[in-house]
Amino acid sequence: MAENYTPMMQQYLAVKKEYEDAILFYRIGDFYEMFFDDAKIASKELDLVLTGKNAGVEERVPMCGIPHHAAAAYIPRLVSRGFKVAICEQTQDPKEAVGLVTRDVIRVITPGTVMQEISDEKASVYLAAITDYGYGYSLAIVEMSTGENYVQNIEHKDVLLMQTLLRSNVREVVVSSDFKEKTLKSFRELQIVISYCDETRIKEEYLPLTEGILKDYDMQAYGRMLNYLENTQKHMLGHLQVTRIECEDEVLYMDFATRQNLELVQSLHENGKAITLWSFLDTCKSAMGSRQLRKWIEKPLVSREKIEARFNKTEWFIQNFMQRQQLRDSFSNIYDLQRLIARCAMNTANAVDCQRLTKTLAEVPAIMHALDETVFDEKRKVDPLQELYQKLKDAFVDNPPVQISDGGMFRDGYNAELDEARKIQHSGRTFIAELEAKERERTGIKTLKIGYNKVFGYYIEISKAAAQAVQDDWGYIRRQTLTNNERFISPELKEKEDAILHAEENAIRIEKQLFQMILDEIRAYLPRLQKLSQFLAEVDAQVAMAEVSAKYGYVRPQFDEDRLFIENGKHPILDDMMKNPKYVANSTDMHKDQDILLITGPNMGGKSTYMRQTALIVIMAQMGCFVPAKSCMMPIFDKIFTRIGASDDILSGQSTFMVEMSEANLALQEATSSSLILFDEIGRGTSTYDGMALAQAMIEYIATCIHAKTMFSTHYHELTVISDNLPNVKNMHVVVKENNDEVTFLYKMAEGPAGHSYGINVARLAGLPDAVLNRAKDLQKELESTKRVVQQNYQLVEMYKEDPRTEALMEKLKQVDPDNLSPREAWVMLSDLCEEVKK
Incomplete structure (x- = not known):
């Protein structure tokens, strides 16, 4: 079938075979054209007209195209949607070609290798090459637009791998062809583009970049990254910086959910108006x-x-x-x-x-x-x-052209050969102007003008009405007829044209050489x-x-190993946004003997904001910024974990409760005594007793095993009695002003547990019908009169009243001596116990 296609289409198919996973932009004249499935995809994604092209076979080949000068506007749209784009250029001057012009791919633009195609100048896009070495993963991560790169090792846990990729904004991973499918599936679920490269050898010219790498598997990951980048960029990677080894214990650890919950650099809202900590602090004057x-x-x-x-x-x-x-x-x-x-x-x-x-x-x-x-x-x-500055200043004009081929980028006097070429070029242009004036005088046609285009070269243009007066002895030869004008050439014009065009081409050739020399000098x-x-x-x-x-008017934090004390702290973003009423400041005080705050109070009362405020102040302090507070004393935290909000993880098919438990589990597994944990309303995604039991068990575990500074908000008011037996738990509540059935939220934190939840009062504020509210109040009284009370025990905190039968069974078991029981006696006793349990 392929032999039936035209030579050009056969050339296209040969190139496309090498880049099957990319949309091929195939240069034909002044256009990039796409064919077959590439054309169908591009026409849909870029809103292009899908047409057809005769290619030597019976059916027309699907085709669409764009002007080559517009590619910079179209390529980012494809790449941002996860496509790769291979740019195939004409590598031969069509004038010199015998038959088909030679073409080759000069660059492959992928989601992880974008450079000038990044639409947001403040954005950073990363690519990660990964090596699985059995008991861990080695990642070589690069930001191509700046050359920043580093190597990082993580445990052999896919959940940690995904967390790392999400935190680093990795858009594309490069793995070996035999990489395990289970992990690849996780990449796809996160919409990370997967590419493959098995070559890991590092060329000698790149070895100076690896001076800090000591492990073989890190060298493999780095080599995989370099080979993939060379394969796609088709160029020496001269801008890559010396790599560094990223150690997670050198920075404050925050998992992806924590960054999302705190809205550090990305808002949870889709409307684009919400402010993040980054956008609030970002008064920078430069993109970098x-x-x-x-x-x-x-x-x-x-x-x-x-x-x-x-x-x-x-x-x-x-x-x-x-x-x-x-x-x-x-x-x-x-x-x-x-x-x-x-x-x-x-x-x-x-x-x-x-x-x-x-x-x-x-x-x-x-x-x-x-x-x-x-x-x-x-x-x-x-x-x-400043030496480089002076060289560049001496070379370039103040407003150079964008296209090198337009010429005129270098100052007069910069290069003698260029000055001579320009002199000839200028004299040619002077000749054209003088010839135009002479011909107007000679012919008497005042509207006569001399123009130029790439097809006909220089020509004499006369209006249709005036063209009737053209005489044979003028020596004009008609070349083109337009709607309103006629175009002619003359022997004198053509004789000078070659000299003029040669001078222009020579000047541009010299400028291109000089420009390349400048780039070589910059690279030094x-x-x-x-x-x-x-x-x-x-x-x-x-x-x-x-x-x-x-x-x-922020303050400089002071450090204390044990105490977190924030006096009159404020949420930096809300404090700026809220003018009337003003944002209410709140203090936070935790120390080694009282490191858990159990926060109760109504929804809408400000519990979540209070918790986020504390975390943001810690983050601002540890990044070196002053903080919104009257004073601040704090330890240096190693990790922050949050569970705030109740959004389902639709992408991975996890429910609210499953996401909640997964995030809580990460905190319970990874937190240390130097960590900060924020748990907001844990357990609300399941039944009341399940949620209460889980919440209480987590508080006890943190209090007795982890000793991390923890803020734990809950709507389970029964849990406030935990502080009776766990002295390091301190009750806090949101202050509410009551007036009959009306409540006013004061957004102020105070010590002690909340009186009740005010849920019905909040429902009244939401406008629920009176009939519903009155019925709810009746049911509330009935439920409160029959509710079970949490029983406390130093060893075990149980969520239900003890069944009397359990005590009887325990007494019987205490009297059993297993060493003196025959098999028959043991069987009889076990049967009796089973029967009693069934009663």
């Missing part, structure tokens, strides 16, 4: 500063020394308003240096990118001058690269550029934290 701030939010520190160093910088910026404003002004003028240098390294930069690099480097001296060396000692290790500065870009990103993020801290 915003991305750095996000990393600090997602990975707060656990080293007191490093946290204090950030506090010192935040404090310095707060105290030095003028320098802070100078820096904000400077950062307003810089571009995304991290991604600019990556494009230069990957040879995808244009002259505009180089001009932006120049403008960014121009601001560096002012930024360095504004920083105090005693606080920012790292600035001594950063090269401001790559390590220093990367170090500078990281420094600038961190300074911008630090200024942003100081700006928010100064604006709202």
Whole structure:
């Protein structure tokens, strides 16, 4: 069948066979065209017209296409939906081709390897290459648009693997072809794109990047990553930074659910208006500063020394308003240096990118001058690269063209050969202008003009009415008839055309060579550029934290190994949003002898907000930001676990209760005495007694086995008696003002248990009919009069009253001596006990 296709279609099929998992953008002239199933998918996803193309067989081949200059708008739409796009370009000048133009794929863009295709400049997209070494997973994770990469090891548990991928915003994984199907299924459920690469050998030129890697399986993961990237990018990966080993115990651990529940960087709401901690703190002036701030939010520190160093910088910026404003002004003028240098390294930069690099480097001296060396000692290790700045400034015009082929990107006087070519080019253009004036004078046609296009070259254009006067002795040769005009050529015009076009082509050729030389020179500065870009990103993020801290009067936290004391703390986002009524501040106090707060009170009273507030203050503190409180004293936490909210995990088919128990289990299994646990209304997804039993058992386990600082809100008011036998449990409640059947929520926390739940009062606020509310009150009184009371025991906290028969059976069993029972006597006793239990 394939031999019946036209030569061009056979060429297409040969290329497509190598990239079956990608949509092939096949360059034909000024268009990218897609065929067969690719065309059907692209037409649907991109709203393109699906048509057909004659390809040498009876049926027309499905086809759609886009202009090549519009590809940058279409490719991100496909990639964001999980597709890969292979770009197949014409690699030969059509003028030089004998028969079919040669074509080849120059790059494969995948969900994990996007660079300039990222639509959100503040977003970071990661790819992870994974090696399964039997008792653990090694992950090599890379962010292609900046070259950031690191290696991480985790336990051989799929749940931990998925948590890591979700936390790191991994869009694509690269695994071996024999990777286990069960885990692949989990990737698909999380909508992570799966790619395969079995080659793990590392080329010699990449070995300097691996100096920190010690384990063979880490080298395999890193090698898999490098080989996949080279296979897709078709280019040396010169922008990759030296890899680092990511250790989870160096940062505050938060699982994916915790990050979601606290809305750190992504809102739980779909309307796009909700504010996250990231969007609230992000007053950064550069995109790379915003991305750095996000990393600090997602990975707060656990080293007191490093946290204090950030506090010192935040404090310095707060105290030095003028320098802070100078820096904000400077950062307003810089571009995304991290991604600019990556494009230069990957040879995808244009002259505009180089001009932006120049403008960014121009601001560096002012930024360095504004920083105090005693606080920012790292600035001594950063090269401001003013030598490179001067080279770029001398080379490029102030407003260069986007397309290199347009020419005119270099300044006059930069290169003698280019100046000479431009001189010839300019004289040719002068000749054209003079010829146009001469021909108007000679012919008497004042509307005559000389134009140019790629098909006909230079031509003389005359209106249809004036064309009637054209005489043979003028030497004009008609070349094209348009609706309103006639186009001609003349021997004199054609004679000069070759010289003019040759000069233009020569000038563009020289500019292309010079531009490539500039990119090569920039690449020589790559390590220093990367170090500078990281420094600038961190300074911008630090200024942003100081700006928010100064604006709202935040305080510097102090550290204490045992006590968490937040005086008049506030939820940072709600405090900013709520103007009338003002947000009510609340204090939190936990220490080693009283490390669990059992919080009761009505729904809508502010329990969940109070818990989130505490977690956000801890996160802000450990990322080096000041916090919304009158004062704050706290230990350094190693992990935060939350179970807040009741959304079903529809994607994996888990119910609310199953999700609740899974998240609670992770906390109970992984928390330490240095962790913070927030459990909100545990057990509401099941029956009352099951929920109450589970909630009580969890409190007891945390209190006696883990000793983590815990905030546990519950609507089971019966649980408040736990504090009688567990002294490290402290009751707290939401204050409510009552007036007959009306309640007013004061959003204030106070010590002691709540009087009752106020559920019916909340229902009244929601507008339920009076008949329903009155009936509910009657039933409430009836149920309260017959409810079972929680029995307390130092060894065992039981949820139901003891059955008298149990005591009788226990007494009988205490009198049994197994060593003196015959088999027959044992059988008879067991039968008797079974009968008694059945009664």
